[in-house]
Amino acid sequence: MSPPSTPDSMDDLNYVLRQRREKLRTLREEGVEPFAYNFAPTHRSEAATERFQEAEEAEELTDAGQVAEEVAVAGRILSWRGHGKSAFAHIEDGGGTIQLYFRKNVLGDDAFEALDLLDLGDWIGVRGHLFRTRTGEVTVQVSASQILSKSLRPLPFGKVEEDEETGERIHHSGFSDQEGRYRQRYADLAVHPEVREVFRTRARIVSELRRFLDDEGFLEVETPALQPLYGGATARPFVTHHEALDRRMYLRIADELYLKRLIVGGMDRVYEIAKDFRNEGLSRFHNPEFTMLEWYQAFSDYEDQMELVERMVVHVADAVLGRRALEYQGETISLDPPFRRLRLVDALSDALGREVLDLSEDELRDEAKDRSLPELSGAGRGKLIDKLFGELVEPDLVQPTFVLDHPRELSPLAKPKRGEPRLTERFELYMAGMEIFNAFSELNDPLDQRDRFEGQMGLRAAGDDEAQQLDEDYIRALEYGMPPTGGVGMGVDRFVMLLTDQPSIRDVILFPTLRDPEG
């Protein structure tokens, strides 16, 4: 990793890097600047291919079978096949790949010799006429070429063979080391078009989420990521310090309490797409910083929000996938609403064969012990129910399922369930076993909210350092009056995982959090 940052001690470079530096020096000696300032392509590779087909169909090709006007294309050299006095290459640009054909008698001796100084990975710009090779591939017959940037470090290109009959792409060698791919995402992206495609899809998904909410009359807002108090979720925060204010601050774990302050302020439909930060373990489903979409809609309850979520999922699926079913890691998942609804306590009661709400904390603990769930000493009723649910019910939630009406202890920001005060009006939407949405009829009674916060303070005093803090300013906001409001949080990364069939959250985050490689 060190060569680029240390002064050139050529001795330390391995021979491949050394050779490329020598080519770089030769280019400069010949008066060629290997790091150009710009180039003006007339087409991206895809458009160039289309241009040829257009000319071909219109029967406008010259006698030599070429398009009359020259095109200019630029890209990174992916492959090179030299044949003495000619050569074929493929370059790749943002639009795909295109083949180049170099001939000594077209380019001239000097320009053809200069091709020796090119390597895989170099960026070049070329001009030339489009034609179709004997084997049928649209190709640029290069009349002039220019190096745009010298690659001094070999990219880990594999080779791809396309099966003529099935069109199947067979990968040879390649870059498959997970660690290398995450640490050097630039190299991963450079050699894996399919990885670039995942992130293109991610952008489309986020864009469709925005479009959907905008069309529903929501206003996109931005709230603080640096907060004097953290809240809106149960999680351990990242702690930092503001020097000038000499004050401890936290990176947000959720946007919730700020967005609801905006509802109090009369902004009756708001949303935010933001990074949240949680100081907890990493896993296939957890990255310390992740993207959350939250929205709040005045005058709605969680029933209304279930309907909105269904419409949102369908909107994105239609727009991005063009269908309402998908394959996730071998499972077929239908996105056709209405989604299944499952009351948490009913599902758990069925699994246990006993009425969950009638069980005492000790009885719940015994049930958990019977299923050899580990480390439950500190858990209260809410946590025990959550654990049991996670163990007994959650694994089955492959098809989209709204899990409803969580116990009050688990949901300090949710309104009590109408007619069942031990429960709250809350839902989580599970898909492919992942919790992707979480929503409430938002608690807007400031007195009840204070009681709930105080309950959390009790848990905190008992040693639960993830319990929520009492936010007096938020209570004050509620005292001014918050209309009935439905609010939803969505794990954007997980939703992207689902839609792009990626097994790990690291595969949908460009630069996932990793340990320090130095150790």
Place this chain on the structure above:
RNA sequence: GCCCCGCUAGCUCAACUGGCAGAGCAACUGACUCUUAAUCAGUAGGUUCUAGGUUCGAUUCCUAGGCGGGGCACCA
């Protein structure tokens, strides 16, 4: 934090029970003017993750550590 698996050339991988560390691709030299995993001939390329230990001898066995992957826990 715990368990399992992995770490060997730029990349992908071999190397029996502990016995000279190898191949394909990439690179380099040469041949080749419609190839596409181009082909053919040749050359070079290694701190076997790190530090100890056992041994005549360690990529291989042992101990500790690092990083990654998977699982569990934590957490959503």
